[in-house]
Amino acid sequence: MKKAAVLLMLAMTMAFAGCGTDSADNSAQGQAESGGKVSSDEAEPLDDSNAGSDTEDSSEVSSGDVLADGVLTVGTNAEFPPFEFVGDNGEPDGFDIALIKAIGDKLGVEVEVENMEFDSLVASIGSKIDVAIAGMTVTDERTRMVDFSDSYYQAVQFVLVPLETEIAAADDLAGKTIGAQLGTTGDLMIEDFEGATPKQYNKAVDAVNDLVNGRLDAVIVDKNPALVFADNFSDQIQYMDFNFEPEDYAIALPKGDEALAEAVNGALAELKSDGTFDELVNQYIEN
Ligand code: ARG
Secondary structure, three states: HHHHHHHHHHHHHHHHOOHHHHHHHHHHHHHHHHHHOOOOOOOOOOOOOOOOOOOOOOOOOOOHHHHEEEEEEEOOOOOOOOOOEEEOOOOEEHHHHHHHHHHHHHHHHHEEEOOOOHHHHHEEOOOOOEEOOOOEEHHHHHOOOEEEOOOOOEOOOOEEEOOOOOOHHHHOOOOOOEEEOOHHHHHHHHOOOOOOOOEOOOOOHHHHHHHOOOOEEEEEHHHHHHHHHHHOOOOOOOEEEEOOEEEEEOOOEEEHHHHHEEEHHHHHHHHHHHHHHHHHHHHHHOO
């Protein structure tokens, strides 16, 4: 990600190699590959891969340049426990953070996490950040702007309501004042309920506070955070499962970077087969 560092590295490589642009190009490529313990041979292309599925029209395919400087800059929105939250030390922590760090280890790169607003993650890929991990659901709209890794978790939207409520089914959400985190799939769902008034928040927990304070009738948020919030405010609110459509979480990647997608998917597959993935699920999600 650090362009200046990459250029410096390239310049140094050229100086040492004492030859022209040809070998400089090759060495940049070589660094990208040797940086990753997952070589393209080991990384099995997975059949259910979302990544790179839409890249035919992409004229410029960078070959893993993102890893060449040894740093993977990862955007998240640490307002989504247990996938990401701000830990006691003030740094982002959670399942997604542990997962992307484990992926970074497999690829031999350092992971730097940038905590930012959820709604700006997708647009920041390729500029402020290399990739994003944020309990992000694969949607058609996002797939137009970014590629996604293989899915790593299945989720569903839950509805938080006060302990005393007349909401007992999804249809009862019609005409209600409903909160959600801005730009999330829960936010986009509100318009499905006739006459509902949407209220958008930068943080899901702010919506939950307004629910607790009686300013909202309901909050729509992903299942696992909903369980955490319902538990934190168990004297006032409860969660409901109305069997909405399942959603898939995946890592958002720069569009058309097939080498990066292959490296990330390869690392993810290794973490699944060596048991690390399940350990993280137990540690963060199912405890
Ligand atoms: N899964 C939902 C979506 O993709 C919500 C994700 C919110 N994540 C977060 N880190 N705040 O829209």
